[in-house]
Amino acid sequence: MLIRAYSSVWMIGGFSFIIYMGHLYIWALIVVIQIFMARELFSLLRRSNEERQLPGFRLLNWHFFFTAMLFTYGHFLTQQLVNTVTSDKLLCQLVSGLIKYQMFICYFLYIAGFVWFILTLKKKMYRYQFSQFAWTHMILLMVFVQSAFTVANIFEGIFWFLLPASLIIINDIAAYFFGFFFGRTPLIKLSPKKTWEGFIGASVTTLLSAFVLANIMGHFQWLTCPRKDLSTGWLHCDPGPLFKPEYFSLPALMHQWFPWKEVAILPVQCHALAFGLFASIIAPFGGFFASGFKRAFKLKDFGDSIPGHGGITDRMDCQMVMAVFAYIYHQSFVMPPSFSVEMFLDQILRNLTIEEQQLLYEQLGNFFQARQLLQA
Amino acid sequence: MHKDSGSSDTPNYLGRIRHRKRPSEVSADANKANGSKLLVNDRNKYKSMLIRTYSSVWMIGGFTFIIYMGHLYIWALIVVIQIFMAKELFNLLRRANEERQLPGFRLLNWHFFFTAVLFTYGRFLSRQLVNTVTSDKLLYQLVSGLIKYQMFICYFLYIAGFVWFILTLKKKMYKYQFSQYAWTHMILLMVFVQSAFTVANIFEGIFWFLLPASLIIINDIAAYFFGFFFGRTPLIKLSPKKTWEGFIGASITTLISAFMLANIMGQFQWLTCPRKDLSTGWLHCDPGTLFKPEYFSVPRCMHQWFPWKEVAILPVQWHALALGLFASIIAPFGGFFASGFKRAFKLKDFGDSIPGHGGITDRMDCQMVMAVFAYIYHQSFVMPQSLSVEMILEQILRNLTFEEQQFLYEQLGNIFQARQLLQA
Numbered sequence: 073m074l075i076r077a078y079s080s081v082w083m084i085g086g087f088s089f090i091i092y093m094g095h096l097y098i099w100a101l102i103v104v105i106q107i108f109m110a111r112e113l114f115s116l117l118r119r120s121n122e123e124r125q126l127p128g129f130r131l132l133n134w135h136f137f138f139t140a141m142l143f144t145y146g147h148f149l150t151q152q153l154v155n156t157v158t159s160d161k162l163l164c165q166l167v168s169g170l171i172k173y174q175m176f177i178c179y180f181l182y183i184a185g186f187v188w189f190i191l192t193l194k195k196k197m198y199r200y201q202f203s204q205f206a207w208t209h210m211i212l213l214m215v216f217v218q219s220a221f222t223v224a225n226i227f228e229g230i231f232w233f234l235l236p237a238s239l240i241i242i243n244d245i246a247a248y249f250f251g252f253f254f255g256r257t258p259l260i261k262l263s264p265k266k267t268w269e270g271f272i273g274a275s276v277t278t279l280l281s282a283f284v285l286a287n288i289m290g291h292f293q294w295l296t297c298p299r300k301d302l303s304t305g306w307l308h309c310d311p312g313p314l315f316k317p318e319y320f321s322l323p324a325l326m327h328q329w330f331p332w333k334e335v336a337i338l339p340v341q342c343h344a345l346a347f348g349l350f351a352s353i354i355a356p357f358g359g360f361f362a363s364g365f366k367r368a369f370k371l372k373d374f375g376d377s378i379p380g381h382g383g384i385t386d387r388m389d390c391q392m393v394m395a396v397f398a399y400i401y402h403q404s405f406v407m408p409p410s411f412s413v414e415m416f417l418d419q420i421l422r423n424l425t426i427e428e429q430q431l432l433y434e435q436l437g438n439f440f441q442a443r444q445l446l447q448a
Numbered sequence: 449m450h451k452d453s454g455s456s457d458t459p460n461y462l463g464r465i466r467h468r469k470r471p472s473e474v475s476a477d478a479n480k481a482n483g484s485k486l487l488v489n490d491r492n493k494y495k496s497m498l499i500r501t502y503s504s505v506w507m508i509g510g511f512t513f514i515i516y517m518g519h520l521y522i523w524a525l526i527v528v529i530q531i532f533m534a535k536e537l538f539n540l541l542r543r544a545n546e547e548r549q550l551p552g553f554r555l556l557n558w559h560f561f562f563t564a565v566l567f568t569y570g571r572f573l574s575r576q577l578v579n580t581v582t583s584d585k586l587l588y589q590l591v592s593g594l595i596k597y598q599m600f601i602c603y604f605l606y607i608a609g610f611v612w613f614i615l616t617l618k619k620k621m622y623k624y625q626f627s628q629y630a631w632t633h634m635i636l637l638m639v640f641v642q643s644a645f646t647v648a649n650i651f652e653g654i655f656w657f658l659l660p661a662s663l664i665i666i667n668d669i670a671a672y673f674f675g676f677f678f679g680r681t682p683l684i685k686l687s688p689k690k691t692w693e694g695f696i697g698a699s700i701t702t703l704i705s706a707f708m709l710a711n712i713m714g715q716f717q718w719l720t721c722p723r724k725d726l727s728t729g730w731l732h733c734d735p736g737t738l739f740k741p742e743y744f745s746v747p748r749c750m751h752q753w754f755p756w757k758e759v760a761i762l763p764v765q766w767h768a769l770a771l772g773l774f775a776s777i778i779a780p781f782g783g784f785f786a787s788g789f790k791r792a793f794k795l796k797d798f799g800d801s802i803p804g805h806g807g808i809t810d811r812m813d814c815q816m817v818m819a820v821f822a823y824i825y826h827q828s829f830v831m832p833q834s835l836s837v838e839m840i841l842e843q844i845l846r847n848l849t850f851e852e853q854q855f856l857y858e859q860l861g862n863i864f865q866a867r868q869l870l871q872a
Contacts, residue, residue: 151863176828179820183778190784193686198792206634213633262617300866354607360614368622396603404600413856416844420860423832424840432837433860439845440857 073252079379083387084241091234095299098226098233103141105384106219110137112375112383113211118204126197133208135185140212143178144220146171151421152227152301172422218392221399228402231295235285235344236398239351240390242281247274247356263363266356275352282348286341290315314340314406343406350397358393362386497676499804507802507811508665515658519723522650522657527565529808530643534561536799536807537635542628550621557632559609564636567602568644570595642816645823652826655719659710659768660822663775664814666705671698671780687787690780699776706772710765714739738764738830767830774821782817786810 090101114133146153150171170177193201225232251270259266289295290311297309317336362385366372375383420429514525538557594601617625649656675694683690713719714735721733741760786809790796799807844853 172832173828175824179824183817183821186785187778187781190686190781190788193788195685198788202789202792206630209634209637210630213637261619262614300862354611357611357614361610364614364617364622365626368626393607397607400599400603404597413848413852413859416840416848416856417859420840421863424837428837429860430864432841433857433864435837435841436844436853436857436860439841440854 075379076381079381080245083378087237091230094294095226095230096302098230099223102219102222102226105388106141106215107137108377108384109388110211110215112377112385113215114208116369116371116374126192126194126201128192129201129204132185132189132192133204135188136182136208136212139178139181139185140216142174142181144216145223146174146178148220148224149227149302150174150418152299168425214392218395222395225395225399225402226299228298228407229296231289231340232398232402232406233395234295235282235289236347236351236394237391238285239278239282239348240355240394243274243278243351243355244390246277247271250274250277260360262360262367271352271356278352279345279348282344282351283341286344287338290338290340314338314343343401346401346405347398350401351394354397355390355394358390362389496804500672503802503804504669511661515654518728519650519654520728522654523647526643526646526650529812530639531561532801532808533812534635534639536801536809537639538632540793540795540798550616550618550625552616553625553628556609556613556616559612560606560632560636563602563605563609564640566598566605568640569647570598570602571644638816642819646819649819649823649826651723652831653720653722655713655764656822656826656830657819658719659706659713660771660775660818661815662709663702663706663772664779664818667698667702667775667779668814670701671695674698674701684784686784686791695776695780702776703769703772706768706775707765710768711762714762714764738762738767767825770825770829771822774825775818778821779814779818782814786813 090097110133114130118130153167153171189201189205222233247266247270250273251265251267254269254273255267257268258264259268259271293307293309293311296311296315297307299307315338317338320335320337362374366374373382374385377383378387381387420432424432514521534557538554613625613629646657649660671690671694674697675689675691678693678697679691681692682688683692683695717731717733717735720735720739721731723731739762741762743758743760745758786798790798797806798809801807802811805811844856848856
């Protein structure tokens, strides 16, 4: 337990520092975590004697990894990229060309990898190579879906990344301690160390912390403001109705226990309850999936990077499920994007030059003025 | 190879039993010298050609009929093909004795299939759906609610399947169940990416679905006949029946047909007009600059061969050349992939629905690669050409509500402000 506590403290410390540094550094952290996770997983099901006969096969994995990275970050960060690179003329043209044809470039990189795979198929190795190909796709799917959604969430406001991640960490630690002190009834055959007492205790703790943490985090503009470009300076913005406190007066009978006559609740705390519910009930299934997987392929851990915890994938298994939920919840309930507006905005930013965009803006403005004149 | 000849020399009854038990008989045949497998030397080739031709004619006939019927029916055809392809592929790597101990596991596959259907078609057709279902009040509310929370609904269906999978993990079956889970994901990915892109293409105009599909069919048929009559040099070890003569002949045929077919197809508004809703009536629209003929005068030296002094070329024919190039060079790799896959897992065919051709996946392997390319090519090169400030402005004013237009205006303003701040 001491080793686990020691490395946990280091991880949480490093994590808090990165949060302080800002969006760009968090994005860099996620990319680094991705690379290490992919490396762990690529190494997992490789068999050494086959690998000796297939030189350059590992390179194929990294080629697909690079293609996936180009695709996901190009897709999710188009606005931010366009907004940032407007100063240097040459760089601007290069980046805008890349954005415009991003889908096509990624597709051709993928096809190149596909053709390369087929041309390197070796007799008697077919089954191994096809299994590796499928396995690579599954790994990249898992790693990139969750990190793409995480990065998209970060640029909506660090709050939407920090809260889910913290809830998973709290759920993990609380389950560990509740199980340590009170654990009696085993929870599921897949993970013999988990107990019902740990599960329920952790759920209650997670729900309470969700409510409290959302209140605390909601006060900082650094955490709640969205970032529209790739700069690293301070942020100021209008937080929006979710983060403005609403006052509820306490019923008279509770006045003797609580010194406050009113309670200030941010509307976002109700969303945080939903997050907490998901983190305590569904997210542990990510851990069960990883345990079952290790049991199926007779592995002790995914890797050994972190002392006492195993590999990076061992730490990230529940985070992955939570990150996807956080993004989809945000898109559906917190700030539903208007598909048409997003689509047009995307088209305008991708396909028109800056002068054309300005022209469009002016003409739209003229239309609105004419309409107002007509109505008056 | 050495082992095979050895076992056939053993006493008859032993040899026959061993022969019957050997599942890889077909791949053993293919391992023999490549020359013996070439179509030119195959003595039964005329009989197999007759069966193939018969089923090909039926398929092409049915296909043409569906094209005539319209967008909605083509979409239905694609969904049907998807279901059959998924069923073939789900059955492929299933093992009978494991399946007996895991009741309800097949149901999990179809649950994920249904979730994928909801997700892909919901995303691509949300606009079309809203345009169609505006009459009935209750249905409209239901459909718009579905569209608004579509992503969330699909996600929860997926999570439900995920939790179900974990709760049904059985001891000693873990490896089999995880492999099946990964295999299901790969199948659904393959089947749905290409069909989602195909459907998106159809609603941009049947032309962008019909041309790529026809090019693949022409490439296939031309390669077959060139290989039948002229094939000598084998192309790739994976598919011993393919030859370089067939490949080159088919490439040239495909390029020429692409150029000509684009001209023929471009004349019909039924094929070139995009469909904005889910109706089935006739379409009329302004075809756009791509389908308006441009006139090139034929150089003087060629006047004796050609009766025309001018040649009308639709600009879309140049795009068709790119599609033809891809169809002849890259798309066959889809076929090689399928051959390698069958070789790896010791299968003769993916299924046996179509006589002479194998299963549906055998026919669709090259189509899948082509469909994705057609969509991405269209999005990257064809659509931006037709975008201009006037067109986008017109679309914004027509398609968005007043509040949405204001919102767009504000967003644009914010972006410009942020940009200016950065430059200063």
